Amino acid sequence: MSVPLVTGGEVTYAALDYAASAPALQRVWDDVAAYAPYYGSVHRGAGYLSQLSTELFEQSRAAVAEFVGCGEGDQVVFTRATTDSLNLLSAALPTGTRVYVFESEHHASLLPWRGHDVTYLDAPRSPEQAVATLESALHGAPRGPKLVCVTGASNVTGEVWPVRELARAAHRHGARIVLDAAQLAPHRPVRIGELEVDWVAFSGHKLYAPFGAGVLAGRADWLREAEPYLAGGGASRKVARRDDGGVDVEWHTNAARHEAGSPNVIGAYALASACRALTEAGFARLVAREEELLEKLRAGLAAVPEVSVLALFGDEADRVGVLSFVVDGWNSSHFAAALSAEYGIGVRDGLFCAHPLLRTLLGQEDDAPGECGAPDAEPGERSLNAVRVSFGAGTPDEHVERFVAAVT
Ligand code: PMP
Numbered sequence: 168m169s170v171p172l173v174t175g176g177e178v179t180y181a182a183l184d185y186a187a188s189a190p191a192l193q194r195v196w197d198d199v200a201a202y203a204p205y206y207g208s209v210h211r212g213a214g215y216l217s218q219l220s221t222e223l224f225e226q227s228r229a230a231v232a233e234f235v236g237c238g239e240g241d242q243v244v245f246t247r248a249t250t251d252s253l254n255l256l257s258a259a260l261p262t263g264t265r266v267y268v269f270e271s272e273h274h275a276s277l278l279p280w281r282g283h284d285v286t287y288l289d290a291p292r293s294p295e296q297a298v299a300t301l302e303s304a305l306h307g308a309p310r311g312p313k314l315v316c317v318t319g320a321s322n323v324t325g326e327v328w329p330v331r332e333l334a335r336a337a338h339r340h341g342a343r344i345v346l347d348a349a350q351l352a353p354h355r356p357v358r359i360g361e362l363e364v365d366w367v368a369f370s371g372h373k374l375y376a377p378f379g380a381g382v383l384a385g386r387a388d389w390l391r392e393a394e395p396y397l398a399g400g401g402a403s404r405k406v407a408r409r410d411d412g413g414v415d416v417e418w419h420t421n422a423a424r425h426e427a428g429s430p431n432v433i434g435a436y437a438l439a440s441a442c443r444a445l446t447e448a449g450f451a452r453l454v455a456r457e458e459e460l461l462e463k464l465r466a467g468l469a470a471v472p473e474v475s476v477l478a479l480f481g482d483e484a485d486r487v488g489v490l491s492f493v494v495d496g497w498n499s500s501h502f503a504a505a506l507s508a509e510y511g512i513g514v515r516d517g518l519f520c521a522h523p524l525l526r527t528l529l530g531q532e533d534d535a536p537g538e539c540g541a542p543d544a545e546p547g548e549r550s551l552n553a554v555r556v557s558f559g560a561g562t563p564d565e566h567v568e569r570f571v572a573a574v575t
Contacts, residue, residue: 178511181566186557227439234442236358252368252383259393305340313342319351325489354487376441380434399427467571
């Protein structure tokens with residue numbers, strides 16, 4: 168796809184904002200295009216198209232279950248995206264649940280727990296410190312239900328978190344753990360059993376399937392016992408008027424309990440298609456390719472003295488294809504706008520829905536302006552925002568090379 172430049176010419180668009188939304192894989196487009204003419208309602212019709220759609224919706228659920236390695240007693244609930252999945256889980260927590268979450272999380276995993284008793288943990292400076300911080304917060308915590316929410320890979324630094332070690336710490340102290348895999352799932356396997364987590368949440372649009380579906384997968388018990396996330400058709404098994412004039416409802420106990428309303432079958436189908444495509448491509452191959460690109464990117468940025476790459480865990484940390492930086496003397500918004508206008512490169516600027524983390528990384532005061540009020544930077548100063556570059560499956564060398572050349 169070509170985009171216009173301020174200079175009057177045109178250039179192929181370099182999509183380097185996969186962390187916000189990744190372009191659909193060709194396989195996903197093809198699968199969706201092949202199915203779309205046969206679209207019908209799910210669980211709501213006797214006709215052929217409705218039966219077919221119901222079958223494909225449930226097959227998609229099975230494909231996602233396979234992708235995350237669901238075991239006995241696990242469920243896959245289709246949602247709108249990660250934000251929705253984590254809000255669903257928050258609504259399903261037993262009364263009195265204590266929640267533990269690092270302040271460095273994306274707002275989607277930081278904020279849904281408000282209303283519960285939440286402990287916000289300081290952003291750690293190493294994977295080991297993350298585990299130690301969680302251990303000490305859970306040590307001596309009162310009895311009762313507890314939930315830890317952690318990110319698999321940061322949407323700001325791209326750093327991979329020590330998920331299994333955090334899960335073990337959580338379980339040692341009788342807590343459960345949900346993995347925000349929005350950024351991890353497109354880059355690494357997110358197998359529930361291997362990571363030892365209780366739930367995993369991710370979004371189709373970051374996993375090369377931009378058709379409006381997300382997932383919450385994992386333990387069924389709390390979900391089965393909770394009030395439905397949405398009340399309505401599809402979630403209810405039996406509804407009857409009572410003699411006193413009220414209504415009695417018997418809710419489903421499977422995933423349908425939290426999927427009231429007509430399901431997004433195309434979204435679920437696309438998501439399942441992406442899961443299959445990534446599994447077939449093989450994560451080992453995807454990771455190797457991503458490392459090549461990351462090396463090129465980091466070497467390019469290291470050669471520019473004005474550039475500072477943001478990191479919590481340091482240079483040696485394992486990271487996915489997501490990297491943020493600031494440039495001395497530049498407001499990051501202007502920098503990102505220039506990349507688009509002059510080079511046809513699409514990146515993201517801002518605070519990335521992770522305001523506490525950005526303030527920690529940029530050393531800003533808590534009352535500094537938020538995303539909408541970023542000040543212009545003077546030469547030698549830093550602005551309160553950053554530039555993020557991110558990539559994934561199918562990113563050509565030329566996009567990263569053009570980016571490096573533009574920054575240099
Ligand atoms: N968690 C992380 C780490 C993310 O990067 C994002 C999206 N930027 C979300 C959660 C929220 O995902 P969605 O907007 O698809 O709900």
